[in-house]
Amino acid sequence: MIELYKFGPMGKVCDPSPFCVKVEAYLKMAGLAYDTHSGNKYLRRAPKGKLPFIRDGDDVIADSMYIIRHLEDKHNGVLDGHLTPEQKAVAHSFIKMIDENLYWTMVYSRWAMDDNWMILKEAFFGSLPFPLKLFVPNMIRKNLLKTLQGQGIARHSAAEVTEIGDGDLAALSDYLGDKQYFFGDRPSSLDATAFGILSQMLLLDTFSAPVFDKARGYKNLVDFTHRVQDKYFGN
Numbered sequence: 439m440i441e442l443y444k445f446g447p448m449g450k451v452c453d454p455s456p457f458c459v460k461v462e463a464y465l466k467m468a469g470l471a472y473d474t475h476s477g478n479k480y481l482r483r484a485p486k487g488k489l490p491f492i493r494d495g496d497d498v499i500a501d502s503m504y505i506i507r508h509l510e511d512k513h514n515g516v517l518d519g520h521l522t523p524e525q526k527a528v529a530h531s532f533i534k535m536i537d538e539n540l541y542w543t544m545v546y547s548r549w550a551m552d553d554n555w556m557i558l559k560e561a562f563f564g565s566l567p568f569p570l571k572l573f574v575p576n577m578i579r580k581n582l583l584k585t586l587q588g589q590g591i592a593r594h595s596a597a598e599v600t601e602i603g604d605g606d607l608a609a610l611s612d613y614l615g616d617k618q619y620f621f622g623d624r625p626s627s628l629d630a631t632a633f634g635i636l637s638q639m640l641l642l643d644t645f646s647a648p649v650f651d652k653a654r655g656y657k658n659l660v661d662f663t664h665r666v667q668d669k670y671f672g673n
C-alpha cells in the first residue's frame with residue numbers, strides 16, 4: 439500500500455498544499471490504493487524537508503514530480519501513458535508554469551497580504567502551545583517573506599502579482615476550452631496538478647485575494663475544479 443504523508447484537510451479541500459492535493463488527486467485518478475498520514479510533524483521526516491512524500495514498499499520518495507514519475511514508471515504509465523509526445527511536452531510546460539509561477543502568486547496572497555496572514559496564522563498555528571504561538575508564527579512568516587523576495591514574486595506590486603497569476607489562469611482556461619480534462623475525456627497528471635492549485639483558489643473560502651477573484655472569472659476552470667472535486671473527493 440502507498441503511504442502518503444501530507445498536512446491534512448482544510449475546509450472541503452484535502453490539503454492546504456497544492457502539491458499534496460496534486461499527488462492525492464493523481465492517486466485517485468490513477469485508481470491506486472493509498473493511506474494518508476496527516477500533520478506538520480511529518481515535515482521532520484520528509485527527505486527534502488517539504489510535504490508531500492510517499493512511502494511505497496521500501497521506497498521513500500519526496501517531491502510531487504518524483505512521486506508521479508515513480509508511480510508512472512511502476513504502473514506502466516497508468517495516467518499519462520495515453521498522451522502523445524506532443525501532449526507530454528504541453529503537460530510538462532503547464533505543470534512547470536503552475537508549480538513554479540502560479541503557485542507563488544498563491545503563496546504571496548496567503549502570506550504577504552496582511553488580512554490573509556491574520557487568518558492563516560490562526561488556521562495553521564492556532565493550536566501551538568503558549569508561549570510558542572507568540573513568536574513561532576511571526577518567525578516563519580519572516581522567513582517566508584524572505585523566500586518571496588528571493589524567488590522574486592514579492593518584488594512586484596500587488597497589482598502585478600494579480601496580473602502574473604491571471605496570465606497563467608487565462609492560458610489554462612484557453613487550453614482547457616470546453617474539454618472535460620486538459621487532453622480530452624481522460625485525466626492526466628496535468629489535471630491533477632491544475633486541480634491542486636485551483637482547489638486552493640476556488641474551493642477554500644478561508645482566504646480572499648484578487649488573483650483568486652480572477653480565477654473565479656474563468657467559468658470553465660471553476661466547472662473543472664468542482665467536477666474533479668465531486669468525482670474524486672465526493673464533496
Ligand SMILES: N[C@@H](CCC(=O)N[C@@H](CS)C(=O)NCC(=O)O)C(=O)O
Binds near residue numbers: 457
Ligand atoms: N517541489 C515540491 C514542493 C513542495 C512544497 O513546496 N511543499 C510546501 C507546502 S506547499 C512545504 O512543505 N513547505 C514546508 C516548508 O517549507 O517548511 C513538490 O512538488 O512536492
